Amino acid sequence: MPAQHSTLLGVTRGLLWLMLGLVAAATVLVLVVGIALVAAWPDVMVELKNSKVFVDPGIIQSQLLWMMAVLAAILAVAVYVLRQLQALVASAATGDPFVPANARRLRRIGWGLVAAQLLAIPLHMIASSVAAAHSEFAGMGGLSLNNILAILLAFVLAAVFEQGAAMRDELEGTV
Template sequence: MSGTRKNSMAAVLSTVVTVIFWLAIVLGTFLFIILGIGLIGSLNGGEVDLPLIEARADGVPVGRLVAALVGLVVFAPGIAYVCSQLRRILSTLAEGDPFVPENAPRLTRISIAIALIEAIRMGSVLILAATVDLGEGYVANININLAVWGAVVVLLILAQVFKEGTRLREEEKMTI
């Protein structure tokens, strides 16, 4: 390339991903605190009296709060991690040079993170269904989300495309 070209769409997408990153962290933390207080209240007969906080968790089965906490502990950090990797990829795209050697492993890490999030979700549903009372009329069903697993495969393919694109570009630089 003769000069670097700025990509404004990548900058916009980077802003969107940054907002999602911070929402995952802030909402994840807030919901963790709320669900934790609810769990304490549920274990304490339905009420929590803390300084500046009075909460009621009447009629909410402990199992549902545990399930929500498990989901939150898996999803919020997972989303934040995926967003951090995407931000790094988008920064190279915004600079006009996405075929850097670092982006292929980033795509691979994103695919592994998404696969782990989904596998942990499926495993936790099985464990929670077998060990925790989720309440009357609530049944934990495991389902296989083909869209998620398809995204994992697509990301692995894109990682290989980026790896090959980087290799070809490096080869081209070496030719006269």
């Protein structure tokens, strides 16, 4: 394998570990904030009444908790997708990326991205129902063209890798 490819794969491995660490930290943060929100709700209510971010602080405790649960689920999907990417990069580093396992990994990545996009829809609905229209918080989640393109790309690449593995196996069988 050329040095340039091994360097790029090494950098990619490092970035994936960094992203995994950031997602894990974000997951812990969401869970801690959720617990703190429940424990300190009366004090939080006072602050929210003075805030111009939320529409009606009196009705949002359950919505915020649901929103945090959806965020935690999205982060769990992100961990799953990142782990699949790590396995894909590790396989590519061995010099033989066109194996059936990588096609399955790409398909799993695609389904993980579908799950994250589907979870983003209720996230948007909850955020827009509790947040004031002018706040950035109101635009959280929802459908994303970039996400839909990433989903399509993952499934197309899975088919390409599957076909590449089949062609390689066929070629090895004829030689």
